[in-house]
Amino acid sequence: MASEAVILSVPGPHGVRQMRVSSPTRVLWPDSGITKLDLARYMVEVGAAFVGANGDRPISLQRFAEGIDGEQFFSKNPPKGAPDFVRAVPVVYPSGRSHPQLVIDEPAAAVWAVQMNTIVFHPWPSRAENTDNPDQLRIDLDPQPGTDFDDAIPAAIELRAVLAEVGLDAFVKTSGNRGLHVFAPIEPTREFLDVRHAVIAAARELERRMPREVTTAWWKEERGARIFIDFNQANRDRTMAGAYSPRAIAHAPVSCPIEWSELETVDPRLLTVLTVPARLASTGDPWQRMGEKPGTIDQLCGWWERDLANGLGELPFPPDFPKMPGEPPRVQPSRAKHPEQPSS
Template sequence: MKIGNLDIEISNREKMFFPEQKYTKGDLIDYYEKIADVILPHIESRPLTMIRFPDGINGKKFYQKDAPDYFPDWIEKKQVKNQDDTTTNYVICNDKASLVYLANQACITPHIWLSKKDKLNFPDRMIFDLDPADKDFSKVKWAAVTLKKLLQDQLSLPAFLMTTGSKGLHIVVPLKREKSFDEVRHFAQQISVYLENKNPDDLTTAIRKNKRGDKIYLDVARNAFAQTTVAPYAVRPLNGAPVATPLDWNELEKQDLHSQSYTIQNIFKRLGSKKDPWRKIEDAAVSMDKAFRKFNEIKDVGQD
């Protein structure tokens, strides 16, 4: 496949990756080539973890952080020092050729850091993962609106919404790169505990699954150095090839909306009639300080 001035050798296009739908590896590669202009602004400059499925979604998978030696020189890498003094050479996917190359390596789902290569310790995203205990998606929708009311309406924080393509929803707050991961995670945890205390029958921050019951789990653990999240518009390794899809908030009102509503089959029809709701997410980045002060006021009032 020729992309720009690069020739990328494509192998095993006919290998079945999603047997139920008869989607092949070639279909996956074609998807990422076609979606490149939309997905790249969301993943460029970020260290990337590959989740690879050489034999499709029913075969063995493996997580790969280190770029193999055989990866071409034109793919950008970022060497990151780990806590144990080893280093990991992460892929930085900044162009269509790199994205197609990763798809040819059977990377069905790229996962990305919440920080960029030039300020790895300072995230530009705070993320809340709303994880349901059952298949009742109406609970997840309610939890998302509840969290949005606190973030956006009370704390004046921009809140961006996305289906995960798996079970739940992600809510992402774009941040100016001023605070460490520990500070961001601490704030996200405080927000989650506050909402849990307000809605003890519906929300939980319990890490252990057997403590959650049928409540929505507010997961903020991804707000940490070297942790990753599914990239917007990434394909999930599930039947139907669902796609993690940014939404406008009013789309939660659709009765038939669920976390796997959008797939490699219908995402382009959507994008043909609607612009990417996250296209200006970078411009919306805010400082956390004012929101933190507001939150402490709200919290103190609630304790009186």
Template sequence: MSRLSAKAAKPARTVTLAPPAFRPVQLATLVDAVPTGSRWLHEMKYDGYRLEVAIGDGKARAYTRSGLDWSDKFADIVAQAAGLKVRSALLDGEAVVMDEHGRSSFQALQGALKGAPAIIDFIAFDLLELDGEDLTNLPLVERKAKLRAILPDGEPRIRFSEHIEGNGEKLLHSFCDAGLEGVISKRADARYIGSRSGGWLKTKCIKRQEFVIVGWTPSDKSRAFRSLILGIHDKGELRYAGKVGTGFTMDEILSLMERMKPLERKEPTVKAPRAEVRGAHWLKPALVAEIAYTEMTNEGTLRHPSYLGLREDKKPEAVVLETEAHVAEVAAPAASKVKISNRDRVIFPESSITKGQLADYYAALAPVMLPWAGSRPISLVRCPQGRAKKCFFQKHDAGSFGDTVKHVGIMEKDGHEEPYLFVDTSDGLLTCVQMGTIEFHGWGARIEDVEKADRLVFDLDPDEGLDFEAVRKAAFHFRDILKSIGLETFPMVTGGKGIHVIAPLVPQAEWPEVKDFARRLAQAVAQSDPANFTAALPKVQRKGRIFVDYLRNQRGATAVMPYAVRARPEAPVAAPITWKEMETIDAPNHFHIGDAGELVKRASSKVLAGWGRADQVLPDL
């Protein structure tokens, strides 16, 4: 054989790919009945922890629904996943412990995490990326077919979630008779949307959800508790939801007493009937418990509650009252239930753009905007009479927005809670528009844990008179600095004057650390190039320079959300772009409301691949 033919016979070198970054997970809406029709796939509702498993370069990682890296807790699943015959993949599924009858048990999972992790299985029900290709725009049936193909038969720890087409009501009855939790129904033809889109529905056999432990009542027979006092966030306020006194083992009681002791406080955490909480030991609201119950009374307390276990993957701020929606309303085709009044009212006078056109824009962009802006505290810029008239910020609400705009209770500096707004559906966005909203600004953290940042934002704000070329150079300068310390970034044109340079983060670092990092980096850049940059807050010190606004990176601060319209002439739009596009884009207000189709197409293509990595942590500086 010649040298040439010998070389040709060599197997091609396999190109390895890094594990994909975490993506916001798609969530299911609780409904009162299983949807009918053949366009729905129905799966078992598992009783465990939601996980994303990222595989690449012979390694794997496991992330919770809020993006925390729990690879150590699920080491056996991670080890099995790393051996799958793929270059890279991102699987969505549930970590569970199954009994001999095929039933998953949250309590058994809790026990396994403490001492027997090898018995935990991963039930994979979706595939978001494969070998470097984004699959989220494919129909569910195609994603599941690809998922089934990469999961070998007989894999002990990683299993495929089987489904049936149609006959969901019959499946629910059989599951309930078998003592299972319920059914998840999914639109067979739908793309994957990292929010609560209405494309996934859940129907439960028994009522259960998370509650905040706000106190305990003492036992007259021992030093332990008799019952736990429960709270739930309802319309942004933590209220009394009753007590639970069953479902505990003695080991669990002792463990809970140990965990509750350092959380004790003198003042009541919630208002409750005095007779029901006599002798109560009140707690700082820091622990979340999963509770099963038969129903909720007219007073908002639980009937026949039973304790199932602690939820360490959820924070108390994110525990909100979950109510069943009517399946006929939620499962209807994409038409919104929000009525937009005065559609012909002109709200951008210089271009005659109307309220109806603004609503149509947000309806079109909702699937690509919600993974960024959904499920995080937001501030709205409301301009009820149009952008040229009086506009104002709003971050709290007493309930005037209705049920589609939700609330998360967040502790203020003085110790009391305030209800902050958030949305997680297209109808939530449109309700805000109906109420006069033009702009959406969001925290740098999601409601799952408002104390930990999931992004780092540097707002490069030019002084009057500086042209866009100066901003472009500044953006690349920040990209290179952040890359040199290990942070990949992407730029976003803001629709205003400047550029945001954004680094996605695993929600691990808390706000004081994030703010200190951003401040020191901004000041270091300003000191090294004082002719072009400043981190000084007084405007008089910004003349002829670019202000590096690092204050977006602190608790309670907001930044304009990707795809939000700005209350500025011609209705410009904030939009993520690539660094390649940054080389030639003409202005920070390049995109506008009329580009809805292009923006959806861009977000659904590979054009914007490489927007940083959500598995990054804040480096030392």
């Protein structure tokens, strides 16, 4: 028999809301024994920082009906029965289709998402009132086989320097897995393709400075034991786990904002659903002031044009995107057909 529901009091900008959590003893992370109620309480404890980082943005919910080892699916539009304070905004997907997408505006909405079996939250880099123009430049530093979190650290530090050179103030968080996410607030004046090109320009500059350590190679067979700079996370409808979002990994890690001064000593395995609330209460939110000084991507776009003139063109898009202008063939190099070589 399922356990009785629990009612949580969730403070927010419109007062305290009473939020129902059914099946509170359902275990979501078997290795850690963390339950649905534990996750709901986590969202209450980190609620203000979570909404500060992920609120007022289209968001996708990664839902697990039976915990992290069960089936999962993504919700983008509000399901039936959503509270009246949970809103949606229309967004345009790469196909050109438009559809309403969820927006979280207060901690109670995040607790409601947990009630709907959400574990991972994936916010867009644009605001609800201007979904076509990102206000964040995001770069995912993804360790490849043979590398780990420690290898991503010097790449993140050098990337920060690259962004500073073009007037951007970088912020960093753990991915919740093995990598790092570097964000920079930008003025929402350019659309997604421009931001993608800005990310590629920054990635190529980082690759020039650290050719043995990082790569922009889209095909895994070409990456080697290097940190992949995942430029395709900058595309429309491409998201990564939000700040303070849990991850569906055995020890219940969190994608956690950190100070740059912590980067070389932090252990991301210790940043979990069980530990992050106390950390946040004692140290504060490293991303609290992120949006105060947005920069522009004008100089990065200039770098893109410079590289384009020097023969460095477009890079592959995700496979579900329509074929894009200037894009190279979507076939891995080892399977590409090459002209027959003349016999000697």
